[in-house]
Amino acid sequence: MRYIRYAFLAILGIVLISISLANHEAVELKLMPDVFAELVGFNLSTSLPLFLVVLGGVVAGLIIGFLWEWMREHKHRRDATAKKSEVRKLEREVKKLKKKQNEGQDEVLALLDEAS
Secondary structure (H helix, E strand, O other): OHHHHHHHHHHHHHHHHHHHHHOOOEEEEEOOOHHHHHHHOOOOEEEEEHHHHHHHHHHHHHHHHHHHHHHHOHHHHHHHHHHHHHHHHHHHHHHHHHHHHOOOOOHHHHHHHHHO
């Protein structure tokens, strides 16, 4: 399985490098359309290679998707934390009750009761 992962990463790297080499021309990115920029009075723009624009969009989409999923799963993580603390509390209570139940017994019999 490890070799398949390495092969996949190598192929992905080759594809990304070939896309980058094929799309190295500069493109101009503008903050607003020209008509709206005339109304506002300014328009920020920059010139970047096309592959940076494409790969930057992919990375931005992944980050937005991961953050969205993390926020969506918040209630499940909160519930799991609450259940985990409840389980710990109940385990402590069971241990305390077993200790109280086996208080007057022989140590060997108390160990056998705890094991079952």
